[in-house]
Amino acid sequence: MCTGNKEVIISRSETETENAGSRLARNLAAGSIVLLRGDLGAGKTVFSRGFARGLGVTEVVSSPTYTIVQEYELPGGGRLYHLDLYRIPGVDAALAFGVDEFLDDPRGIALVEWPDRIEGILSRNAVNVRLEHLSDSERRITICR
Numbered sequence: 001m002c003t004g005n006k007e008v009i010i011s012r013s014e015t016e017t018e019n020a021g022s023r024l025a026r027n028l029a030a031g032s033i034v035l036l037r038g039d040l041g042a043g044k045t046v047f048s049r050g051f052a053r054g055l056g057v058t059e060v061v062s063s064p065t066y067t068i069v070q071e072y073e074l075p076g077g078g079r080l081y082h083l084d085l086y087r088i089p090g091v092d093a094a095l096a097f098g099v100d101e102f103l104d105d106p107r108g109i110a111l112v113e114w115p116d117r118i119e120g121i122l123s124r125n126a127v128n129v130r131l132e133h134l135s136d137s138e139r140r141i142t143i144c145r
């Protein structure tokens with residue numbers, strides 16, 4: 001359920017999903033948290049790549065599946081923290097890892113995949129993004145802020 005401002009985008013290609021990520025990133029303030037949800041193959045990594053590009057990241061962007069967090073310096077200062085919590089069993093493990101340091105950086109932007117792992121500590125306002133399969137090449141992207 002979205003109680004805030006809801007935007008629905010139908011993406012018909014990988015590029016359109018990248019562009020949606022890029023556009024969202026360019027409209028965010030420092031300190032923002034974006035929660036990214038979607039099944040395997042829904043396009044989370046594609047969206048994240050566009051998101052990082054939108055913030056001016058030129059490095060190769062891949063999902064931090066094994067490292068849990070990937071940090072990128074942003075051209076205007078501050079950092080992008082790309083978190084993949086798939087391997088984190090719950091809040092205690094996330095805090096032991098130091099997840100709050102990334103979520104609470106006022107100059108940072110945090111993009112969090114598999115945020116359900118830490119639902120209990122996501123108290124601040126976050127932007128919610130959901131990616132859903134419509135067909136092989138189509139995705140529905142729902143952004144709630």
Ligand SMILES: Nc1ncnc2c1ncn2[C@@H]1O[C@H](COP(=O)(O)OP(=O)(O)OP(=O)(O)O)[C@@H](O)[C@H]1O
Binds near residue numbers: 012014041046
């Ligand atoms: N409209 C679309 N938007 C995004 N990806 C698309 C689209 N149509 C087809 N695809 C394909 O779907 C796949 C999406 O893969 P991606 O790695 O981004 O998914 P993911 O959500 O990160 O999955 P995982 O949970 O396994 O990491 C890519 O192979 C991409 O080419």
Ligand SMILES: [Mg+2]
Binds near residue numbers: 044045063
């Ligand atoms: Mg992925």
